[in-house]
Amino acid sequence: MAKELKVRYYKPKTDFKFDITDIENFVYDMSRCIKCKGCTWVDHTYMPGARFMTRCPSATKYEFDAYGAYGKMRIGHAMAEGRLQWNEKALEVLYACTLCGACDVGCKRNLDLEIELTLEALRVKAVKDGVGPMPAHKKIAEKIAKKHNYYGATHKTRTAWITDDIKPAKKADVVYFVGCTASYVNKEIAQSTAKILKAAGTDFMLMPDEWCCGNTVFSVGMWDEARAMAQRNVDKMRKTGAGTLLVSCAEGYRMWKVDYPKLLDISTDDLGFKVIHLVEYADEMIKNGNLKMKKPFDTRMTYHDPCSLSRLSEPWIPYEGKRGWMGCVEPRLQRRRGKHGVYAQPRDILKEIPGVNLVEMPRMRENAFCCGAGRGTKEAFPDFAQWAAKHRLEEVTEIGAETLVTACPWCKNNFIQAVKANGDDVQVLDISEVIRASIES
Amino acid sequence: MTISKEIYTVLESIVGREYISDDPVICEGYRSGPGGYENGLGYERVMTAVPGCVIMPRTTEEVQKIVKVCYRNEVPYVPYSTGFYGPRSHPHVEDALLIDLKRMNDFVLDERHFYVEVGPGMVYSPIQEECMNHGAYVVIGGGGAQASAIANLIGDGWSPLSHRIGLPHRRILGTEMVLPDGEILRMGSLATGDDPFWGEGPGPDLRGLLRGYTGVRGCLGIVTRMAIKTLPFQPERLEPTGISPDTALSLPENRIKWINFIVPSKEAQEKAMREIGHAEIAGAVTKVPLFWRAIAKAECKEEFWDIWGKENEETIANFFIVRVLLIGFTSEEQMEYDERVLMDIMSELGGEARRTKPSDESWIKNADSAGMWLMCGGYVSLDYVIETLSQASEHGSSYAALKKKYTPPLMPDYGDPGWFQSFELGHQGYSEFLIYWDPDDDTNPVDQFYVDTSKMNIKNRYYTSLLGPHQPLYLTGPKYGPNYHKFMLKVKDEFDPKWMSHPPVPLAHDVFVERAPWMHNMKDWDSPDDLPK
Numbered sequence: 011m012a013k014e015l016k017v018r019y020y021k022p023k024t025d026f027k028f029d030i031t032d033i034e035n036f037v038y039d040m041s042r043c044i045k046c047k048g049c050t051w052v053d054h055t056y057m058p059g060a061r062f063m064t065r066c067p068s069a070t071k072y073e074f075d076a077y078g079a080y081g082k083m084r085i086g087h088a089m090a091e092g093r094l095q096w097n098e099k100a101l102e103v104l105y106a107c108t109l110c111g112a113c114d115v116g117c118k119r120n121l122d123l124e125i126e127l128t129l130e131a132l133r134v135k136a137v138k139d140g141v142g143p144m145p146a147h148k149k150i151a152e153k154i155a156k157k158h159n160y161y162g163a164t165h166k167t168r169t170a171w172i173t174d175d176i177k178p179a180k181k182a183d184v185v186y187f188v189g190c191t192a193s194y195v196n197k198e199i200a201q202s203t204a205k206i207l208k209a210a211g212t213d214f215m216l217m218p219d220e221w222c223c224g225n226t227v228f229s230v231g232m233w234d235e236a237r238a239m240a241q242r243n244v245d246k247m248r249k250t251g252a253g254t255l256l257v258s259c260a261e262g263y264r265m266w267k268v269d270y271p272k273l274l275d276i277s278t279d280d281l282g283f284k285v286i287h288l289v290e291y292a293d294e295m296i297k298n299g300n301l302k303m304k305k306p307f308d309t310r311m312t313y314h315d316p317c318s319l320s321r322l323s324e325p326w327i328p329y330e331g332k333r334g335w336m337g338c339v340e341p342r343l344q345r346r347r348g349k350h351g352v353y354a355q356p357r358d359i360l361k362e363i364p365g366v367n368l369v370e371m372p373r374m375r376e377n378a379f380c381c382g383a384g385r386g387t388k389e390a391f392p393d394f395a396q397w398a399a400k401h402r403l404e405e406v407t408e409i410g411a412e413t414l415v416t417a418c419p420w421c422k423n424n425f426i427q428a429v430k431a432n433g434d435d436v437q438v439l440d441i442s443e444v445i446r447a448s449i450e451s
Numbered sequence: 452m453t454i455s456k457e458i459y460t461v462l463e464s465i466v467g468r469e470y471i472s473d474d475p476v477i478c479e480g481y482r483s484g485p486g487g488y489e490n491g492l493g494y495e496r497v498m499t500a501v502p503g504c505v506i507m508p509r510t511t512e513e514v515q516k517i518v519k520v521c522y523r524n525e526v527p528y529v530p531y532s533t534g535f536y537g538p539r540s541h542p543h544v545e546d547a548l549l550i551d552l553k554r555m556n557d558f559v560l561d562e563r564h565f566y567v568e569v570g571p572g573m574v575y576s577p578i579q580e581e582c583m584n585h586g587a588y589v590v591i592g593g594g595g596a597q598a599s600a601i602a603n604l605i606g607d608g609w610s611p612l613s614h615r616i617g618l619p620h621r622r623i624l625g626t627e628m629v630l631p632d633g634e635i636l637r638m639g640s641l642a643t644g645d646d647p648f649w650g651e652g653p654g655p656d657l658r659g660l661l662r663g664y665t666g667v668r669g670c671l672g673i674v675t676r677m678a679i680k681t682l683p684f685q686p687e688r689l690e691p692t693g694i695s696p697d698t699a700l701s702l703p704e705n706r707i708k709w710i711n712f713i714v715p716s717k718e719a720q721e722k723a724m725r726e727i728g729h730a731e732i733a734g735a736v737t738k739v740p741l742f743w744r745a746i747a748k749a750e751c752k753e754e755f756w757d758i759w760g761k762e763n764e765e766t767i768a769n770f771f772i773v774r775v776l777l778i779g780f781t782s783e784e785q786m787e788y789d790e791r792v793l794m795d796i797m798s799e800l801g802g803e804a805r806r807t808k809p810s811d812e813s814w815i816k817n818a819d820s821a822g823m824w825l826m827c828g829g830y831v832s833l834d835y836v837i838e839t840l841s842q843a844s845e846h847g848s849s850y851a852a853l854k855k856k857y858t859p860p861l862m863p864d865y866g867d868p869g870w871f872q873s874f875e876l877g878h879q880g881y882s883e884f885l886i887y888w889d890p891d892d893d894t895n896p897v898d899q900f901y902v903d904t905s906k907m908n909i910k911n912r913y914y915t916s917l918l919g920p921h922q923p924l925y926l927t928g929p930k931y932g933p934n935y936h937k938f939m940l941k942v943k944d945e946f947d948p949k950w951m952s953h954p955p956v957p958l959a960h961d962v963f964v965e966r967a968p969w970m971h972n973m974k975d976w977d978s979p980d981d982l983p984k
Contacts, residue, residue, distance in 0.1 A: 041890070042828050044487035045534045046597050046821035054576035054596035054817035055698040056691045059584065060558040063577050073470070073507060073554060074477050075534065081480025088479050099476040119696045120821040122751060336827050336862075336889045338753045345751065349694050376695045 023332040026339075028124070030131035030272070031138075031233055033090045038333060039123040040087035048120055049079035049113030058372035062405060065112040065377050067398040076103050079113035079125050086132045096141045104132055105144050106391045108398070109229055110317040110380035115348035122345055126322070133231030143230035144390035150226050151235060158221040160190040168220060171197035176204040182213040185252045185283075187266065189259040190222050191419040199419055202442035203258040203288050209449045210295040214256065217246055223265040228273065229385035240265075240273040248282050258288045258442055260316035260418035261384055264323055271326040278325035287319055289417050292445055293355035296362055303448035306365035309437075312411040313356055313368065314402065314425070315378040316418035321348030348376050356417055356441055363448045371405040379405070381416070383424035399428035406436055417441045453546045454504045458524050462548075465516045466508055470554070473504040481505055481534070481541070481549050486824070488537035489831040491890035493898040493967045495538035498959055502529070503546030509554045511627060511635070511675040518673065519633035521548060521951055529953045530669040532571045532599035536606070537831070539668050539921075543959055552599075555675060560585060564648035565681045566624055571601040571674060578679075579816050583689065587681035588815075590616050593832070593883070595820030601626075601677045606666035607835070607916075609874070609881065611735035611776065611814050614728070616682055617875045618837070620662055624650045627676035628661065631947040639678070647678035660942055665835075665916045667939075670956035671946045685779050689815065699810035700817075706779040706786055707734075708809060710793070712802040713772055719800045720771045720871075721844050721880075726796045727775065728877020732789040735776035735814065737872035740885060741767055742864060746822055747812065755826045767865040773802065776814075827862050827887040829894070834904055835883040835916045843880030844871050846913050850884040853907050857900040862887040895969040902926070902964070902973045923961045925978035955983040 026035045050066040057063065064070045069078035076085060076099075085103060088094035107129065114126035136142030143151075153162035171193055172178070178186070186207065192200040207214050221243060228236035243266075247255055257263045267285040271278045278285070295301035315321075324346040331339050353375045360368050373379050382388070382398025403425065406414050414436050416422055425438045454462075454473065463471050472478070483499040484490030508514045521528045528548040531540060542549060556572035562585045567578055575589070576596035582588050592598060592608040605626075608619030616622070625641030638661070642652035661671060687703040702708055714720050720738060727736050742759055749755035775793060779786025797804065813819035823830045836846050847868030854861055870883040884904075888897055905922045908915040909930045915922075928936020939957055943950070955962050961982055964970040 042486040042824070044490075044821060044824050046487075046595065047533060047535070048597065048821050051574065051576070051597055053691075053695050053698050055693075055700055057576035057580050057596070057816070059580045060556075060573070060577045063574070073551075074472060074480060074505060075551070076477045076480030078480075080534075084482045085476055085479050087485075088482070094475060094479055097474070097476060099472075099474045103476060103480075115695050119698070120819070121824055336752070336756065337891075338756060340753075342753055343751070347696055349696065353694065 023334040025330075026333055027330040028127060028328060030127055030134050033086065033131045033135045036124060036128040036131050037087065037090050038337065039125065039128050040083040040090065042121065042123055042337070043080050043083040044121065045080045046120065047078060047080055048116040049125060050116070052373055052377045053116070053119060056377050061408070062372045062379070065116065065373060065379055067110065067380050067382055067394070067401070068107045070401070071394055071397055072106065077106070079117070079129070082107070082129060082132070083125070086128060089132075089135070096136065096139060101136065101141060101144065104136060104142070105230070105386060106394055108317070108380045108382055108387045109385040111322040111348060112317070112377070112380065115321045115376045118345060118347040130231070133229070134233045135231070137231040137233065143232065143386065146389040147226065147230040147386050150389055151232060154222045154224070154227060155235070159194060160222055160226065161194050163194050168193045169216065171200040172204075173201060176201060176208075178204070179213045179215045182215040183252050184212055184214040184254045184256055185217055185247060185250055186214045187217055187223070187255055187257050187262060188220060189257065189262040189419070191423070192258055193220070196419040196422065196440070199258050199440045199442050202440070202446035205446050206288065206292055206301070206442060206449065210292075210301040215250065215252065217243075218250070219246070223262045225261040225265050226386055226389065228265065228269050233273070236269075237273045240270040244270055244274065244281065252283060254284045254286060256286050256288060256291055258440075259420070260287065260319035261420055263287045264318035267323060268326045271328075275328055277327045287352060287417065288442055289319070289352060289356045289359060293359050296359060301449065303363050303445065305448045305450065307363050307444065307448055308365035309413045310367045310369060310411050311360060311413040311415055312371050312406055312409060313360060314371070314381065314414060314416040314421055315353065315375055316416055316421050317378070317380050317384065319417055320351035320353055320378065321376045323351045324348065351376065359441065359445060360415065363444065369409050369411060371409055373405065381421040381424045383420040388420075388424065395424055396428055396431065399424045400432060403428055403432060403434060403436065407434065411436065413437045413439060415439050415441050415444055454526055454548060458520060458526060459504065461520050462504075462506055462517060465513050465520075466506055470507040470509075471504065477505055478502050481531070481551075483538045483541035485890065486828065488535060489539065490537050491829050492831070492894050493969065494960070494963050497966050498543050498963050499538045499541045500543065500545050500547065502542045502549035505549045505551055507551045507554050511629065514550065514629045514673055514675055515633045515635065517548075517550060518629055518631060518952075522632050522949060525949060525951065527951050527954050530571070530673040532602040533574065533597060535594065535598055536602065539956075539959070540602070543956065544954055550673065552673070552675075561648065562587075565683070566648055566678050567681060568647065568676060568678045569600050570676060571599050573600055574598060575600050575603070575818070576816055582681050583684060583816075586684055586686060588684040589622070589679060589681050590619070591814070591816065591818040592619065593818060593820060595818045596816065597821065600679060601674050604677065604679065605662050605674055606668075610818060611737040611774075611872055613881070614736045614873045614876065615734050620658060621650070622680040623658055623662075624648065624678040624680055625652065626658060626661065626674050628672045628674050630672045631949070631952045636672070641676070641678060650680070665921060668953060668956050670943060670953045672952060683780060689811070692810070699808075699812045700815055702809045702811055704809050705783050708777050709807050709811065710775050710777065711772060711805045711807045712775065712797050713805060714797070714800055714802040715771065717771055717844065719802065720773055721840050723773045723796060723800050723802060724873040724880070725840055725877045726800075727793065728873050730792050730796065731876055732777070732792050733775050734778035735774075737774050738772055738870070739774065740869050741770060741867050742826070746825060752825050759826070762865050764865045767867050823885070827889055829888040829890040830885065832883055832885050833901060834908070835881065836913050837874060837879050837881055838914065840873060840877060840880030842913070843882040844868070846882040847871050847884060849907060849911055850904065853903060854886065854900070857896050860888045860892040860894060860896055861900070898967065898970060899973055902970065921960065923964055923976065923978070924957055925961055926976045929976075958982060
């Protein structure tokens with residue numbers, strides 16, 4: 011460490027914390043951006059050529075530097091120092107962003123700046139300053155507050171996805187947290203998940219009185235509301251006594267695994283239960299022989315990495331420390347760089363299915379281009395969300411894939427909408443449907 | 452002057468309302484610092500301003516129309532490609548129009564004649580990927596894989612691969628440039644047609660004025676198109692591997708490999724480079740700063756200091772490495788021959804091959820310049836010289852000696868003489884000296900060191916890159932000319948009589964010294980009283 015050096019310069023140490031309710035914690039990160047745009051370009055080692063060069067939807071669509079993380083860091087820094095005030099454009103810059111984490115892994119390729127947390131902190135600041143979130147977000151938040159679900163649907167119909175052949179247990183070690191979208195809109199995902207669990211011989215129960223996970227509320231910066239939802243859901247889960255919470259939605263996965271601990275200032279390990287996505291479970295079941303996928307699916311298939319299952323999904327560890335000379339921190343910080351996201355499992359599953367010819371898109375894994383739907387984008391900027399999905403579909407077309415598979419209902423729905431608008435001949439499926447099709451005789 | 456509503460409307464009619472903005476939030480996104488290349492220093496604090504308006508043209512014709520409006524209405528402007536080059540590529544005057552060229556990212560590859568044509572928005576790594584897919588390669592300059600190829604090639608544009616490929620200006624086959632009055636100037640073979648496979652054109656070659664040694668930062672106009680020579684590469688695929696941050700190109704060792712050698716002395720290091728060049732083998736021969744090795748080994752900034760903190764002046768003074776990239780350009784047999792020759796050279800010089808990973812993390816496709824900021828936060832490549840091999844290696848040592856005077860605030864580097872390598876098969880030697888600092892420290896001495904190095908180069912008779920827009924022109928011009936500065940200013944006046952294109956370059960560093968009180972005691976040269984203040 012620096013203190014062992016013979017040449018040692020004086021540098022007062024400053025306290026900081028990974029607490030996104032105070033933008034001051036991230037002034038260092040904003041001030042150290044070097045405009046290399048590693049946040050925007052695909053990792054140069056993987057750069058696929060003169061097409062598909064970028065991985066940041068916001069910077070790619072809007073093009074002004076302000077929309078890339080390098081611009082947002084400068085804008086945020088100016089705001090934190092009181093040199094720049096909120097206006098309509100500032101809100102657009104802040105919220106026309108999928109918070110997909112591409113910038114964060116790009117920056118941590120070289121500089122280890124906390125870009126994702128800074129962007130989240132800026133949204134919390136916008137709400138605290140009384141200018142955020144966007145009107146469309148407020149409407150969603152109101153629906154969730156009133157009906158406990160994203161769609162404002164009747165709460166008691168939340169379990170209407172359950173068909174006669176699906177029998178959740180009253181008590182089990184696995185809780186399936188279905189989420190709003192699979193409960194109300196994409197019931198096929200919930201039904202497929204339940205059937206996969208059954209096929210592998212795993213009993214599961216549902217959360218007693220399941221409520222929305224709060225993804226949109228958290229993502230748009232409504233910290234207090236999101237924290238209350240996190241506390242409520244974690245308490246309910248703990249009361250079940252189950253050891254594992256399983257989700258089939260990538261956004262829900264990130265909320266439970268990363269953002270609930272962040273909101274509650276605990277580590278993922280301290281939740282008291284394990285959080286897994288269906289693909290982690292299915293991959294393990296396939297590999298240990300409990301799940302057999304025999305029915306062929308003859309197709310040229312590609313897999314889209316949902317951001318919240320991949321680069322954003324590493325466990326949360328609270329951090330509080332001091333920053334000193336040359337910006338070194340103590341105690342040593344275990345940085346979340348997206349390297350250990352859920353990348354291999356979905357691919358391993360799909361490769362196991364007879365007949366599937368799995369081909370990769372030019373931008374894959376940590377370099378994947380977000381579908382554009384998540385984290386408040388589709389609600390406030392639906393055109394941008396559709397543009398992003400269409401841009402991603404250009405890759406699907408380029409590699410000649412017939413089937414696009416993802417592992418998140420948000421991605422699936424956004425892609426389906428774009429496929430319809432484009433008139434593309436591409437089938438969009440959730441991975442739960444693909445697995446189910448292959449295990450059913 | 453502020454860009455008026457009327458002028459804004461005219462500019463908007465050229466590009467469309469989607470591609471122009473004077474919103475303070477959009478303009479703030481184009482602030483130079485405080486982080487980044489040379490940022491955080493006095494030059495950035497004193498000399499840069501947030502633009503008054505940003506415009507994003509798509510075509511050369513749009514650029515022409517924009518600068519004509521600027522010229523007629525005396526609106527200062529700055530061409531901007533990726534913004535990575537720090538304060539010197541950002542506005543130096545209030546209310547400037549920043550012309551962001553990122554939408555001009557056209558790319559054409561001529562496989563048969565081995566060249567590419569690019570716009571200023573096209574960066575290096577996609578060019579390299581496309582080239583390698585067609586059996587060719589280019590040099591990704593030290594500016595990094597994220598640098599605009601045009602901006603890099605009219606500035607610097609070299610890397611370890613310059614050992615074989617040579618200096619960057621030799622690879623510019625043609626340029627298209629919009630002059631400050633809006634007229635087009637085509638140079639090289641673009642001057643005669645649209646098939647720029649050859650580097651020459653009619654009349655005097657003006658690419659030298661455009662580039663000089665290290666470029667003039669857009670003060671003579673805007674380059675909107677460039678034809679770049681590519682060279683034949685070996686045919687095997689270099690497969691990307693790993694997950695970020697641990698990504699690398701896997702090297703097929705039958706056709707391409709790095710080998711690191713430890714040699715017994717500085718003399719042996721220099722001789723190895725000369726002999727390798729003389730034998731006309733290898734694709735790259737280099738000795739990088741030793742702290743780069745620590746960056747490569749470290750998992751994080753704190754670990755870097757753990758590793759680097761174990762070094763001292765003695766360990767640095769007695770560590771001599773030569774890093775060689777062998778490429779079987781024509782065949783596996785050629786590769787084997789090159790390796791045998793290399794081993795013979797190293798055997799005679801007492802060099803020992805160390806275990807080297809069969810991968811490339813930096814230089815072939817991903818020139819990893821962005822990682823340079825990891826350990827300190829503040830960085831600039833202070834100077835580079837292209838001399839003979841023996842002079843180049845002395846240059847690094849002389850810098851290291853002067854650096855002691857300014858350490859701290861500069862990072863403790865225990866006398867590391869910087870980056871040193873062979874260019875053009877050993878016919879030239881290259882030395883680059885890099886400095887690092889904590890931006891939170893008092894950085895005034897860093898500004899002073901910058902000018903002091905120029906004085907040292909003048910005293911030691913090194914032909915420095917720090918001419919023109921990189922140092923006070925009235926300090927370096929009389930010493931390297933003796934009329935270099937007068938010539939430069941006459942060229943500027945001829946190209947841009949109203950000084951609308953990136954003012955006050957090429958006098959920006961002169962102006963900085965005048966404006967920054969902590970620089971006044973450094974000034975022991977004469978300059979006119981009418982410098983722009």
